[in-house]
Amino acid sequence: MTPENRIRWLAKPVVWLVCLAPLAQFVWLIATNDLGANPQEFMNRFLGDWAIRLLLVALAVTPLRMLTDWNVVLRFRRLLGLFAFFYIYLHLASYVALDQVFNWGEIWKDIVKRWYITVGVAGVLCLLPLAVTSTKGWIKRLGGRNWNRLHKLVYPAGALACLHFYMMRKGVQLEPIVYAVICSSLLAFRAAYWLRRRTTARTSSAP
């Protein structure tokens, strides 16, 4: 097998399966009616948990390449980002359809009055253009440089997602803090890397 074929026929299907596993579990829990006493809350949180996890995994790709020089990991970045968006979309859809049952008036009130929802929606708005421009056609249309620039919106999206999670929980809880620490480490790593490159060589093209 050529390296190219290994990526295409082995590694990518594995990534697909791993990313779809939470969805499979989700469908299984629905099918077996095992959603607990508050199904809407359970479904929304389940999807939100996986959305933020995958977003952080996607954000970890570039630092991983910086550390290891494995250029091959970049081949999975877009796929992971799109899966993160997929779970974010389901998370949002479960709020709109199951929690609020398309009560747009209440949804609007939530967006303008509840800060953690405002923050969450802002994060989705950051990611929406990235999902739209994820195709090869759009990369060509925008040009690699502009495309890269646009896709830096994933950084505020990651930060907003963590903030959204932290604000949603009551009291001082460990889990959202862990996510926030991971996210800020990933962002700080990039910042440190760029600063160093700017001072040593002056030609930086790291995304």
Added chain:
Amino acid sequence: MLIKLRNHFDLKAFEITPKTVFHQRRTFLKAAAVAGGALIGAMAPVHARGINFAGVAKSKWSEAALSEHDQISTYDIATEYNNFYEFGTDKGDPARYAGRLKTKPWTVNIDGLVENPGTYSFQDLVRPHQLEERVYRFRCVEGWSMVIPWVGIPLTDVIKRLGPTGSAKYVAFETLLDPKQMPGQRRRVLDWPYREGLRLDEAMHPLTLLAVGLYGEELPNQNGAPIRLVVPWKYGFKSIKSVVRITFTDTQPPTSWNMSAPNEYGFYSNVNPLVDHPRWSQAWERRLGGETNIFGFVPKRPTLFLNGYEEDVAALYAGMNLAKNY
């Protein structure tokens, strides 16, 4: 859980426990588990904590007093979906970990501005009083609700026996502090021990209950065993669990959630659809296990002022600005 202990005492509460099994797919497994549990139950003392549930009196607040929109929640929902951060922040954590809590022996410290202070055993505190069944709506600040058949004693009866002095204006309560039994206390989610408080007249309102049981059984640990407060017109977090201390004071006592986020949780925390929590609309609630819509989900329903107990308790707040005193 439906067969367990059933024939040991005659209790109407069992008749009102819905017979539907919440997780239908587990019906078979559950039947097996219940059969096993019944054997163990038959060997164990019925009232392990020494309170006889046989003479529970009916009260004005019975199942019959519920509106047609209210139905008693299933035992499973009431005992498997709990906020009791002393055992973890997940709703399932209390049911998972509360087994570590030792409720026997249990003592409650009574102190402050009171004529009969001291350390009372759980039995000494409860036995002199008539147990009553109270079927109350229970509204969590997070926007979900249940209907629970509590068994308990009116707090006012206990307060009268303890005899607060003339200068007592408030009653403060504390939950047990013991990270060995309550693993959630190893993390500073809140400033432990959990603290709550009421104005003396709120505490002495006939609706206010010191609960020792639910569904005709002793309180399961995850529901605040062996003794907890139930204040049905306030958000659930006011109904402090596993109480070890009751203090009579002349100043408004600090309360845990108010200390944690004063802009979100006030001292009063009365259920009020007109006063939103910064993070949740309080105009609506989801009755867990309630009627489902065509998608198979329980839609939200309007929240009632003072959780539907306006007639009983509105006089306590006459002339008060409840938006300010949230």
